[in-house]
Amino acid sequence: MIVIPTIELQNGKCVTLYRGRINEPTIWHVDPVQRAIDFAHAGAEWMHVTDFNAVVNDGDNSDLVTRIIRSAGVPVQLAGGFRTMEHVEAAIDKGAGRVVIGTAAVRNPDFVKQAAKLHPDQVVLAVDVFQGNVVIDGWRQKTAFEPESFIREFETAPLAAILVTDVDTDVGDSDGSIGLISHLADIARAPVIASGVVRTLDDIARLKYVRNIAGALCGRALFSKTFSLPEALEVAKRDASEPVAEMI
Structure with missing residues (x-):
């Protein structure tokens, strides 16, 4: 499993959101x-970069994103x-x-399927789950879709990965259980x-033994210096004998 540091951008600055609130x-x-x-x-x-302005359709950080892509290495x-x-x-x-x-x-699920076919292994499906349903528009709108059926809708698309966010855990409404993500990883083909x-670091230590989890995003903990990236990478290492989902 790899640890993927996350940079979240809003109005040209690095941010993290409190309980998913875009205005706070x-x-x-x-x-x-x-x-x-x-x-x-x-x-x-x-590296994972999220442009929150683009998420809510309030401009974007396109120039800054381009500089990150060209400079990160x-x-x-x-x-x-x-x-x-x-x-x-364009991206x-x-x-x-x-x-x-x-x-x-x-x-528009057909759009995602077409994008994945045109750019195999470069399209990631995001599945944000709150109180048992998929949510969209920056977690602001709840849909009728259960995550299991939603994931199965795309099982034949050549996706690079499926990014699963347990919103309940992220906003602090649970004890940090990895149960939901473990369950969805078990049924996902990507x-x-x-x-x-x-x-x-204990969360990373638990995640790395879950079948079909190839990576974990880490943002807030790195920015708040709860732990360092080298520490996280060391914890995420596996023995060569253990099966790992391949990231393409």
């Missing part, structure tokens, strides 16, 4: 490009506002290693990336 960000007074370079130098194999997985094929093409053209599609997958459950 915690702002980290660091340079986003330099932080990306630092993560790469610390051993990151991949490792592949970047980009999330936020991918609603059309043109958006996907890949600027050098994004993968793009993450969530809301548009609910509203490798699963866990999001919203890493608060401590």
